[in-house]
Amino acid sequence: MKGVFKINGREREVVFHADETLLRVLRACGHTEVKEGCGEGQCGSCLVILNGKLVNSCQVLAASVIDAEITTVKGLGDIHNPHPIQAAFVDAGAVQCGFCTPGMVMATYYLLTRTPDPGEQEIRKALDGNLCRCTGYVKIIDAVRLAATRMRDHG
Amino acid sequence: MREIQWYYPTLVEEAVSLIKREGVIAHAGGTNILRGSLKRVKGLVDLSHLPLKYHRHRGNTVEIGACITLADAAAYLEQTNGENVLVKALKSAASTPLRNRITLGGSIALFPAWSDPMGPLIALDAEVELAGKKSGYFPVTRYVDEPAFRKDTLITGVRVRMDTWMSFYYRETRTAADHPAFTVTLLLKSEEDRITDLRGVIIGCVGRYQRLLQLEEWLVGMQKGGVSLGDIGRHVNVSFTGKKFLSPAYLKHLVDVQVERGIAELTGR
Numbered sequence: 001m002k003g004v005f006k007i008n009g010r011e012r013e014v015v016f017h018a019d020e021t022l023l024r025v026l027r028a029c030g031h032t033e034v035k036e037g038c039g040e041g042q043c044g045s046c047l048v049i050l051n052g053k054l055v056n057s058c059q060v061l062a063a064s065v066i067d068a069e070i071t072t073v074k075g076l077g078d079i080h081n082p083h084p085i086q087a088a089f090v091d092a093g094a095v096q097c098g099f100c101t102p103g104m105v106m107a108t109y110y111l112l113t114r115t116p117d118p119g120e121q122e123i124r125k126a127l128d129g130n131l132c133r134c135t136g137y138v139k140i141i142d143a144v145r146l147a148a149t150r151m152r153d154h155g
Numbered sequence: 156m157r158e159i160q161w162y163y164p165t166l167v168e169e170a171v172s173l174i175k176r177e178g179v180i181a182h183a184g185g186t187n188i189l190r191g192s193l194k195r196v197k198g199l200v201d202l203s204h205l206p207l208k209y210h211r212h213r214g215n216t217v218e219i220g221a222c223i224t225l226a227d228a229a230a231y232l233e234q235t236n237g238e239n240v241l242v243k244a245l246k247s248a249a250s251t252p253l254r255n256r257i258t259l260g261g262s263i264a265l266f267p268a269w270s271d272p273m274g275p276l277i278a279l280d281a282e283v284e285l286a287g288k289k290s291g292y293f294p295v296t297r298y299v300d301e302p303a304f305r306k307d308t309l310i311t312g313v314r315v316r317m318d319t320w321m322s323f324y325y326r327e328t329r330t331a332a333d334h335p336a337f338t339v340t341l342l343l344k345s346e347e348d349r350i351t352d353l354r355g356v357i358i359g360c361v362g363r364y365q366r367l368l369q370l371e372e373w374l375v376g377m378q379k380g381g382v383s384l385g386d387i388g389r390h391v392n393v394s395f396t397g398k399k400f401l402s403p404a405y406l407k408h409l410v411d412v413q414v415e416r417g418i419a420e421l422t423g424r
Contacts, residue, residue, distance in 0.1 A: 001161070008231065019193050041186060041253055042332060048403045053226075053255040063161045064201050109252065128331060136195030153391040 003066035003068050009030065016062050022048070023057040026072065033074045033102050038135030039132075044103040044130035048072050054110035056129065073102040076109055084154070085109055088147035089140075096134035104130050116152055118144070160198040164205065167311055171287040173200045175307050183222055184256035187265045205366075207260070207311055217317055221260025221284075225249070225272065228259050230318075240322035240340055241275040241315065245324055248272065260310040266299060267334075268359050271326060274340035276315065277364055278354040284312035292420045299363065319345055320354075323417035327359075327409055329400075335359065336398055337410060341417040348379050350422075357393045357410055365393045368413070379422040387415045 004013050007029065016025045018138040023046045026034045034057055037045035048070040077083030082090075085108050095101050104127065111118055111126035118126065123144045132140060143148045162179075164170040174181055178197030182188060188199070207220035210231045219228055229245035236242060247263075248254060248271035262272050263283060273295075282292040287308035295313075298304045320342040326335035337359035344352040354373050355367030370390040374382060388411035396408040 009403055018161060018199075021189070040190075041250075044250075044252065047252055053224075055255050056250045056252045059184075059253065061182065061185050061199070063199070064185055064203065103237055104181070110251070126251055129252045131332065 001045060002061060003062065003065070005062075006069045008071060014062075018063055020062050021058050022050070022060040022062045022065060022070070025062040026057060026070070031072050031074065034072050035099055037099065037103075041129075042131065043100070044107060044127075045100055047103040047106040047129070049106065049110065054107060054129075071106075073105050076105065083109070083110065083151045085143075085147040088150060089143040092139050092143035092146050094135060094139040095144035100130060100132040100134075104132070104140055104143075108147060111144070112148055112151055116149060156158050157195055159193065162198060162200045164200060166200075167205055167207075167286050167309065170200050170202060170205060171252045171307070171309050174197070174287075181264075181309060183258040183261040186253060187261060187267070190406065202258075202260075202309075204309075209312075215316055215318065217315050218284075219259055219313045219315070221263075221312055222258050224255055225257045225259065225262065226251075226254040229254070236317050238322070239275075239317060240320065240324050240342060241272065241279060243322065243324040244271045244275045244338070244340070247324070250332070259313055263295060263298065263313065264305070264310055264364065266363060268363065269334035269336075270340060270358055271335070271338060274356045274358045275281050275322075275324065276313070277366070278340045278356045279315050279318075281313055281315040283310050284314065285309065286311050301422060302366070320352075321421050323420055325413045327406075327413070336401055336406060337395070339410065339413045339417060341414065341416075341421060343421040345379060350374050350377050350379060350382075355391075356361065357391075360393045360395050360406075360410075367414070368390055374418070380424075382418060382422055382424075384415050384419055384424065387411065387418055 002015050035045035037043035039058050041056040046057045051068050077086050085105050107127050107130050123141055162173050182199040183202045195333040203223050207222035209220040211218050225245045225248050232242045276295050281295045283295050283298050284292050285308045289304050289308050323341040325339040327337050328335050342354040353371045355370050357365045369392045373390045391411050391414050395403040397403050
């Protein structure tokens with residue numbers, strides 16, 4: 001079947017199977033920044049913003065979200081022009097293997113666009129759908145705090 | 156990859172007639188569909204274009220459309236009833252991104268063993284609105300207990316009275332990311348230190364849920380200070396099948412402990 005998706009501001013017409021997940025469709029379109037970790041909605045490495053809501057793209061059937069607006073981590077910033085959240089994750093030392101990082105950045109973006117000055121419990125709650133095997137989470141939480149401060153200070 | 160026919164009805168009647176077809180099932184958030192197998196599925200009826208994302212207060216009663224996500228339901232209810240047990244449960248369920256996909260109607264229709272909303276919905280005597288072979292409002296317990304209510308029907312909404320209760324909600328998990336092995340919902344009302352009403356519901360046990368009728372009968376009328384917490388376990392009538400790493404006897408013991416904690420908290424002990 002065919003459908004149009006607006007991915008990072010750009011409309012794409014995609015051909016896909018009726019039972020394909022949004023994750024697979026995005027990766028087939030070249031959006032390999034959306035990672036397949038568990039495929040079960042547990043690890044958060046596949047997080048995207050779908051019509052303004054943070055979702056596990058591995059838990060969304062693409063056919064159910066035709067015409068949707070989707071933002072991936074590359075829609076926030078890139079290596080030449082990183083988003084403050086991406087920069088904060090690097091500056092706080094919150095990236096080791098980097099596999100969970102796109103999902104962590106998306107969850108942080110979703111939090112900080114709704115709660116610009118979150119407390120620790122709010123940060124932990126916002127990242128409750130993200131798993132990291134490397135860091136032990138301390139520096140990730142530091143990165144979220146750093147990003148929040150910078151976004152409040154610099155807009 | 157299998158070819159499955161997708162349908163995008165805009166009218167409830169259209170959706171109801173589609174799900175009567177063999178091999179055709181409803182799709183709301185879709186998270187449970189992906190958990191299972193699509194092998195026998197011939198068609199998926201996408202409910203997202205139906206007018207089922209409403210929420211409104213009618214006096215003390217809240218009506219919520221079946222396609223509202225758990226996140227949106229929690230956000231709406233929290234505006235007026237932040238301490239309500241249903242809000243506590245909705246905000247505990249799954250994870251932030253999954254709560255943005257799981258719908259209230261889907262949660263009720265599928266009622267998995269780890270369900271968070273079902274305990275409070277049962278304790279609050281919630282009703283489901285159905286369309287199809289059965290139409291109208293029915294107690295959620297009838298929908299769960301009687302298969303006739305689930306065949307060729309679509310949940311279109313939920314109605315809940317938001318009375319003021321003292322509440323306790325607990326979910327038994329080993330880690331924050333775990334599905335709960337069981338949940339405990341306790342509601343209590345009192346007047347001048349006497350317990351006037353009590354409701355207890357366990358989810359995840361044999362039969363999927365259990366009202367703690369024996370406990371309720373024992374405690375109603377009692378002085379809050381007179382409750383013998385050590386005797387609570389004897390009045391908790393619930394049993395379990397074994398789960399991974401958790402024997403039936405141990406699960407029963409954990410429930411007894413949490414119900415005791417809950418009653419202690421609600422009676423100010």
